Amino acid sequence: MAAKEDAKAPIVNLHPSFVFPKAEIGSPFAFPSIEFGSDMVRAAIAARVRSGLSPDLPKVAQDEPRRARITEEWDHLRAAWSLHRNGKVDLVEKRRAGFIPTAGYVDPPDTLADWVFQFAQGLGAPCFDEHFEALFQQLLIAKDKGDFGRFVKHFGDDMSSDHGRRHFEMAKAYFAAFSEFSQVHHLVTSGVPVGEEHAAASTNFDATRMFYGNAFEAFGANVEFLVCLNNLVEDRPYDQLKNITLSTYRQTDKAGRCNAIADNVAMAAICKEFDNQVRNASHHGGMVFDRASGVIQYRAGKGGQGDVRSMGYAAYLARCTQLFVQLSVLMRLEILVANEYGVRLPL
Template identity: 70%
Template sequence: MFQFAGSLTQPYFEGHFEGLFQQLRIAKDKDDFGRFIAHYDKHMSAAHARRYFEACKAFLGAFSEFSQVHHLVTANVEISDDYAAASTNFDATRMIYGNLFEAFGDNMEVLIALNNVIEGRPFDQLRTIGLAAYRQTDKAGRCRAIADNADMAAVCVEFDNQVRNASHHGGMIFDRVTGTVEYRFGKGGQGDTRTMGYATYLARSSRLFIQLMLLFRLEILLANEFGARLPL
């Protein structure tokens, strides 16, 4: 599974995974790392596994759509709105960005905990709040907690709450004539109308899925190396 997840992110994002691996190497020598592993084993792994399974099932189930751009994304080729997708089965993909956003926003608590340890704090203590309180925060701002860690921030590039809201709550409209996706920007979807090409939507969803797979690989490695329950 480690290799399979890697195959969905390579070649370009292997460097991102190496960055996460280096952060794990730093964290393992810190004081609270052992307590984090015990917590991960009992309280994180099983729930994370369910999210990874559901994300893979949804994304790969619609891979006939995502395959139009996925390999370009893994090669770091920019997909502009000028790129036209041959297949436009929007019904199969409309909710996937939102669901991936939710899974990533929850499972990135592993990065938060590791960063806490790296910065010399207990794994469950951020700079100003505890991990339990962090879990209650709006997912839209969760990447800010690791913004100063370049290797971790690099896997949080695609994380757009506005697209999430439109995707998750059925707020997207697809124009089959122009091949564009329309959604409302702003709080509660009450702002200006934004558009992006369907291929762009596929590419952004692929990027978010890749980020989730980088987390998945990190957790498999962490669990295997330090004796925790595998997130499978």
């Protein structure tokens, strides 16, 4: 029987025993997608306000160029980046010139460094732009210190090559499993929390099992760039921490690498996701995934001998994404310094 056309009539009658399932992300048919969409809009507006911009979102003109899909652009960027790493400069330019005019950029990148920089910026917008701006302010302080020139040379000569390799390898790994990470990517970069009440529509854990551990290792190594900047900010030589030298710091366990910048608010914020317990479980095959429940279990403590902990697969994807985008923000700062001061690019 059709319901009466009454504004107060219920749209759907639910059985008293009905229980709403977990909010399913990554599915176009999930009712929570409406809630996620509104959460993302609110987060974007909040990010604009915190950055001093108008809360009114910019309108998209009908004739404004449409940006290429992330995965489509990554295929071209990955090829160009790989050619660069193999010294094939002419082919890099052919790749860039052949794709960028159709990619929908308002300010088209004219170099590979600019392309990687803008692509990474787009990956983290809107919320991670705030982190980059905060780190940029720390860079402005560091560049006026007497030892900054020596740091820049050291970065180009001794850091850039290894850092660039890690940036490239982690980007490849992230996009190789983007069908999984895409379920939470825009939620994370919009500042929308993904918790245990959320379930992922796709659960290919085999594709993401090792990601957190590898991203942890990459970030734990490359964060030395911020440590050097912080040394300068605190009026020390770039290679002298409060109690140890940079060379000694580089030999320490990665689990404590972010402690050196814990007192610097801007730098500590970009280390928000950096959990050694999850790293150990991911890196050493210590995670057990129950596909039926969508829950990952792992043991905390040294050697995986501690208490059993658990987290939902959607939450795991979000933590992986957070860590990867933190690394991409750091990469942008490194590219900026290398490009501005003419040293080897971390690509």
